[in-house]
Amino acid sequence: MTSTLGYAILAVLARGERTGYDIAAAMRRPVSYFWTARHSQIHAELQKLAAGGLVAFDARHGPGPQDKKVYRLTPEGGDALRAWVTEPPRERPERDELVLKTYASWLADPGLVRRLFAEQLRVHEERLAEYEREEELFGGPPDPGDPRFGNYATLRCGLGYERHRAEWCRWMVTQLSASL
Amino acid sequence: MTSTLGYAILAVLARGERTGYDIAAAMRRPVSYFWTARHSQIHAELQKLAAGGLVAFDARHGPGPQDKKVYRLTPEGGDALRAWVTEPPRERPERDELVLKTYASWLADPGLVRRLFAEQLRVHEERLAEYEREEELFGGPPDPGDPRFGNYATLRCGLGYERHRAEWCRWMVTQLSASL
């Protein structure tokens, strides 16, 4: 019934009440690195969730032509989120533009391909450093019943992902250097 | 102009001529693990690519109500593909349902969450074993100018990804076991 975006929003609201704007900001750099949405999508989804009784809001005076709406989880929303969490995820199709480019890379100039991967390597190394700084702010893993466990566990995933990705880019650069 | 799916199709056709059905089959388990599309999307995209002159086809007698169409890259299609390969990829938003569930996992029953990750771990370990078998079929990395380099490099990426993912799932299971 509810889309995955809906659950992403519920997961954010489980941490505390937020405006649509706050939720969009939390998702801009993905909610701890794994789900993004524009505010246009979030406002629309919040209306659906409110219609379904999974979230409720108080209107308060705020800037702009409309009042601001502070959303919170309803008990039904909490139940729906809890039930969804332990259900197996649908196998989301992986779509990765860089890997697709790699698949076709034999056609292109090796020097240009090498530059592409060197640039990507830089991006992943930067992100890795950033995540490592953030990891230090946690003094080891929180308890699995603590909301902070969600943040820490997703950060661990991001950390592993960036490491894998950086290593692969480094390997690509090596391969392409050998052939020049 | 052309969508990423269009380039995915061009990348497949760069290996040789194919019918729409062949392309869909190649993408069902993603084109070497990174891009998927249904046949309904592929047929529609092939029509656009043909209209744009990036691919051409010969109709041959085949099963079904229509003739079968064997598509091939045109010189323009090859140029477009080659140019696209070395352009930086747009930062595709990451959307990962399992990581989203992790973010909300502190709300749910730790035993059920543990089961979810144990199951995911099994999936990744199986896939890893499969990829490792495939890697053995290559006797080391092909030359970067060889079409097989594309296959090998994407396989390497898949291998690294599955390893990272399995390791993370294992860590999650450990965390959730400690708290039971």
Next chain:
DNA sequence: CCACACTATGTCACTTCTGACATAGTGTGG
């Protein structure tokens, strides 16, 4: 005091992707 960034909500046209429906020949195994 003015410009600008930030807070805040919303609509709309458009693209992309999914899942179901529709149709039909060919080859294989029981």
Next chain:
DNA sequence: CCACACTATGTCAGAAGTGACATAGTGTGG
């Protein structure tokens, strides 16, 4: 000889996601 899987192309409704447009108050720095 029949059922079934595979080859093969296509349409269509609807969901999901993007980017631009529209509007306006509040606080900060030069």
